[in-house]
Amino acid sequence: MIVAQARAVTRNFGSFTAVDRVDLDVSSGEIVGLLGANGAGKTTLIKMLLGLLAPTSGSIALFGEPQRAQQRRRIGYVAQNLGLYPDLTVAENLEFRAQIFGTTPSVEMATGDGTDLLVRELPLGMQRRASFTVAIQHRPDLLILDEPTSGVSPLARSELWDMMRREADRGAGVLVSTHYMDEAVHADRLLVMAGGSIVAAGSVGEIIGSRRTLLVRTDRWAEAFTLLDDSDYSVILDGRDLRVLMRSDDDARAVIGLLEGAGVAVQTTVGPATLDETMVELST
Amino acid sequence: MKAMIVKEFRQMRRDKRAMGLMIGLPVMLLVIFGYAARFDVGQIQTVVVGPNAVQVSQSLDSAYDVVEVDETGDRQAVERMLRNSEVEVGIVTGTGSSTMLVDGSELFVAQSALRRIPPATQPEVLFNPNLDTAPVMVPALIGLILLFIGTVVTSLGVVREREQGTLEQLAVMPLRPVDVIVGKIAPYFLVALFDMAVVTIAGLLLFNVPFVGSWLVFGLFGLVFLFVVLGLGVAISTVSKSQGEAVQLAIMTLLPQIMLSGMIFPLESMAAGVRWIGYLLPLTWFIKGARGEFLKGPDFSALALPLALLTLMAAVVFGVAMYRFRGDLAPKRGDAAQEAPFTPAASS
Known part of the structure; x- marks a missing residue:
């Protein structure tokens, strides 16, 4: 079942278009990752799905119906x-939310010994976990998370993704935005946003597609980077190696020619592009 | 250093509220202390009654603004007029000496009158015979405390929800906007009522302030005034992005009320333009009602105008504030095009 659906959704703020004709589907039991740099339009899209912002044009349906206030009981955000009260304890935050949703507080699910601590006294990782627990304690059918792993340690991020997977396995549709590319593998499906539009969709492999990267190794890496960057190549510095996204098969020859023409000796190999490199290309 | 100064001026120029405070506050203080801050009242509203009323009224100092001369009137009629704040001084003439009845609840007016006692006249101060400060200040202080809780504390409480992102969470929960609004404001309302009770009891017990009026009417004034100030607080919160902004705005609404409401400086001593600003402030009308009930116990009809004005202010301010607050809890459809409802595709 499709729990969230958007069709040609657009949101303007004055003359600025934050979200531009976006289509989106989230089904029960799947995790959809919304990838994009800051300012790509992820949060605006999420706010429209939550009913916090009205679309300038286009339509949104939740659980097969147009958006209605009654659907909020089935949404976790x-x-x-x-979105927690920092001057309440975790247990008090859980209790408050449980009372509103008419459920029992799931204290045992929260932060263990930290439940009686004020939220502001907890480290960020535990705060995020508490926020997640508060959002899912009423067992929502649609779970929407806006950058839930931002600023937390790799271990805490893994735990949060485990929790999201458990929610999807329970049957919830999960939409999660992130700008951490390495987290994309946890999602069942990805939507890549740039400039307010969806610029790519599918699995990590599908989004990368046939894109290739030229790995350039040279002692004069700084000079090589400047040369390639000045020539409008999409180039990333990976340690002392340069990774140049190839737009065509001719790019490898052209890059080598440019560098050797400038007296920079290089060793090169061609390999599949990473999601990061693909995102750089998609975002430009 | 030059860079620092230039940077500071740039930031100052872009902080419109701070600029308003820096420019608006000195202008406000200039107006207040130039035109309002006078303790000596030059226009004392006076009634003269009794057999020699005409003669005595013609011999009075120019500070006495004689609004009524009644040769058939008596002391009882003058006391009623004073109680209902129709006049501030009443002179009861007789065949021999006269009696000047002075409204002691108008402290500075009374002091001005007592400095200008007409010849062969015995002064008598009613409602606050010793011209004590506490009986006059306690009712006004109750208003000030309600004002503080209503505007400063309430606006901070609502802005804090927005800063923390919890207002957004409330908007996506299964709550009606009215649930959120009432749930948010009710505690401040109750705390303000509690404070009102505490200050009133403290005034009665610690400062021996009399209360001769109707508790019901006093409570009604407090209730209506609370709606105005809570509305002000919520309205401030809807236009403030941070708690700092809310405090700045709250100060700008508090200061004129403290200075121009008649709490400290008598309204009668202010220049006409400034006095009219005072008439637009809710604290002015609460103080009139509260001082009346504490010290004089006027007829209800005498307080009908202050109560009606406060009610009007409550309806407008509270109504606008709730409308704006509701806008924070529901999507803004301002520039959203209305489209035909979307029919979702079949599940896959």
């Missing part, structure tokens, strides 16, 4: 800024 983890905001980028936590």
Whole structure:
């Protein structure tokens, strides 16, 4: 079942278009990752799905129906800024939310010994976990998370993704935005946003497709980087190696020619592009 | 250093609220202390009654603004007029000496009158015979405390929800906007009522302030005034992005009320333009009602105008504030095009 659907959704702020004709589907039991740099339009899209912002044009349906206030009972939302009361304990935050949703507080699910601590006294990783627990304690059918792993340690991020997977396995549709490319593998499906539009969709492999990268190794890496960057190549510095995204098969020859023409000796190999490199290309 | 100064001026120029405070506050203080801050009242509203009323009224100092001369009137009629704040001084003439009845609840007016006692006249101060400060200040202080809780504390409480992102969470929960609004404001309302009770009891017990009026009417004034100030607080919160902004705005609404409401400086001593600003402030009308109930116990009809004005202010301010607050909890459809409802595709 499709729990969230958007069709040609657009949101303008004055003359600025934050979200531009976006289509989106989230089904029960799947995790959809919304990838994009800051300012790509992820949060605006999420706010429209939550009913916090009205689309300028286009349509949104939740659980097969147009958006209605009654659907909020079936939605869980983890905001980028936590959305917890910092001057209440975790247990009090859980209790407050449980009372509103008419459920029992799931204290045992929260932060263990930290439940009686004020939220502001907890480290960020535990705050995010508490925020997640608060959002899912009423067992929502649609779980929307805006950058839920932002600023937390790799271990805490893995735990949060485990929790999201458990929610999807339970049957919830999960939409999660992130700008961490390495987290994309945890999602069942990805939507890549740039400039307010969806510029790519599918699995990591599908999004990367046939894109290739030329790995350039040279002692004069700084000079090589400047040369390639000045020539409008999409180049990333990986340690002392340069990774140049190839737009065509001719790019390898051209890059080598450019560098050797400038007296820079190089060793090169061609390999598949990473998601990061693909994102750089898609975002430009 | 030059860079620092230039940077500071740039930031100052872009902080419109701070600029308003820096420019608006000195202008406000200039107006207040130039035109409002006078303790000596030059226009004392006076009634003269009794057999020699005409003669005595013609011999009075120019500070006495004689609004009524009644040769058939008596002391009882003058006391009623004073109680209902129709006049501030009443002179009861007789065949021999006269009696000047002075409204002691108008402290500075009374002091001005007592400095200008007409010849062969015995002064008598009613409602606050010793011209004590506490009986006059306690009712006004109750208003000030309600004002503080209503505007400063309430606006901070609502802005904090927005800063923390919890207002957004409330908007996506299964709550009606009215649930959020009432749930948010009710605690401040109750705390303000509690404070009102505490200050009133403290005034009665510690400062021996009399209360001769109707508790019901006093409570009604407090209730209506609370709606105005809570509305002000919520309205401030809807236009403030941070708690700092909310405090700045709250100060700008508090200061004129403290200075121009008649709490400290008598309204009668202010220049006409400034006095009219005072008439637009809710604290002015609460103080009139509260001082009346504490010290004089006027007829209800005498307080009908202050109560009606406060109610009007409550309806407008509270109504606008709730409308704006509701906008924070529901999507803004301002520039959203209305389209035909979307029919979702079949599940896959």
